[in-house]
Amino acid sequence: MAIVEVEGLNLFYTDFQALKQIDMRIAANTVTAFIGPSGCGKSTFLRTLNRMNDMIQGVRIEGKVIINGEDIYESNVHVEDLRKHVGMVFQQPNPFFKSIYENVAYGSKIHGIRKKSQLDEIVEKSLRSAALWDEVKDHLNRSAYSLSGGQQQRLCIARALAVNPQILLMDEPTSALDPISTSKIEELVQELKEEYTIIIVTHNMQQAARISDRTAFFLNGEVIEFADTMKLFSNPEDQKTEDYISGRFG
Template identity: 75%
Template structure:
């Protein structure tokens, strides 16, 4: 069964000044799947991830051509509300970055920014989001404690809860386990599998085994080109391109 398309990328080019970082990217990302982006450092995968919620807008001299459609709307058209886009397309970064506030206030931050002040509703959102990030049972008795006192793995799950609190449709993850120990990494991977029941997830990873374990589809980037995009099982067992095989077997990268 083919899921509906959540993100449609058409002829996407991205330039940092004169340097072209993404070249003519075409791909459709399905709803409620995990799509892994792999490739060596500097190949364009994190740059591509950041195009999906316009994080690259914050970088000087970036120029983008082509289209990214979400719900059939080109997110780079002039009338798109970027704040609302980022509400619908959440982001989790490589290193956990909790705010220097309480656990509760970290999760409630987004809903408050969007105008919610009702304590009962905030309480419900905080609990639902922490449960969604598989963290509630560990922190429910210390919601007023500072978030920076949590372990690294807990902080990353808190950042996931913070992203979930504004009820996104899409969750972008930029190497979310690279700073974590193996046990915390496993918890995040299990969480990703649970979250895809309700969210479309796009994840950048340098870990081939992780991509093979948790993703439904994998995209291999090299020097700004999308070399291959296929079902994960197919891409890892029988890739269509020699460059893909060379990368996943460790011949370069």
């Protein structure tokens, strides 16, 4: 069953068209990877799924982005509620200048949870889900910036999970990390899809092949091919896809 349905999506930065007539259906509890060369539109498209592009002046969107049966660009949609259901993890770890505990509890507090026992439970569950609890459980009051880069990224994942989203968007979440931290994040993604729908932008085609169920290849603002990952990498239908994954360009 599709949790995300995109129909005829076009996105413009003033006069420049960054996304062109995108149609896509993403099933729940899957990992979907977006690949393609720099500037091809994959991160721009990812940000349309929780309206992060709203903050950019001059952006105009046509078409529909339907999540759980609701067009998220309708005027009656509350963006804060949308982002509770569609969380995001960015390329660079971006913890708040707060303690580890307060980073994870932040979103729950914003949404009105104040009882300490309830916050404690949310923090522990989220850190466990992000495979970080055992490493930080005795140091929850330390600054988030005392953690390594890989730990900070898992903390940001825990922070996103704490408000119980259905969908987790990840924009090149391992590009700034060492191989060991990258491996931990990849293992985590595989575990998280049991409860969440994961959509990830990656420049690393091997990573897309390792962790995703379906892969979309973007080029010049278009989705050239969207297919089961194994098929796309082993037997692509479009010559442009073949050229990209074989290293002829990009």
